[in-house]
């Protein structure tokens with residue numbers, strides 16, 4: 148419950164930053180973070196920042212359980228040591244990386260449909276329904292999921308899933324390596340890291356993994372928005388090539404600043420609750 152509650156709290160607080168990131172990655176109307184924030188606030192009010200938030204909250208339990216559960220169990224299989232024994236016999240970084248990649252790979256498939264719906268809703272720039280104004284294409288998350296299913300079939304719900312998998316598999320390895328590496332650096336041998344260490348290591352693990360994930364995050368978001376009207380890209384590679392041709396290499400780092408600001412607190416609390424859970428149950 149703790150992992151779910153703190154995960155959900157982190158998501159709510161981080162969602163406005165995520166919305167700005169997604170808009171910067173997929174729309175060309177904004178000049179930067181501040182311009183994007185001002186425009187959202189003016190046209191869509193504060194509520195504009197919270198579009199598309201309900202499905203991530205509803206799915207965080209499943210997604211985090213798959214990620215951390217698969218990670219822990221893969222580590223268990225690879226090292227043949229329980230969590231308690233692991234402080235005395237720390238696993239190698241290769242094992243941590245492989246376990247992280249496995250967790251990332253499997254959670255990507257659970258995450259894909261929820262992430263697609265989040266991105267589609269975040270990109271609707273219409274203000275809240277005013278009498279006489281045309282309604283947005285999607286009325287809410289369930290309507291969005293049903294419309295995609297109706298218009299594009301079940302595979303439509305997995306648009307961008309391939310880019311998401313490629314994004315998450317190696318970067319989740321980086322996520323757990325950064326976390327473990329920093330914890331070990333600042334914890335006397337054989338002891339558990341203290342809360343401050345866990346928070347800082349978790350925060351930096353979030354930043355490091357998201358910086359590495361940003362190029363494919365941009366491509367993933369663009370693939371998810373493609374097909375809304377006319378198809379612009381033939382596939383992932385085509386999306387990469389045409390994005391670079393039109394906007395230069397900088398396109399691969401769209402949204403990296405605001406996403407890092409979001410990643411620190413979100414992942415600090417995620418790891419804190421993960422450590423508590425392991426100590427209670429481990």
Ligand SMILES: CN(C)C(=N)NCCC[C@H](N)C(=O)O
Pocket residue numbers: 314315318319322352353356357360410413414
């Ligand atoms: C680089 N990636 C994909 C990650 N580090 N993901 C794990 C963190 C997930 C967390 N809910 C977040 O959104 O930051």
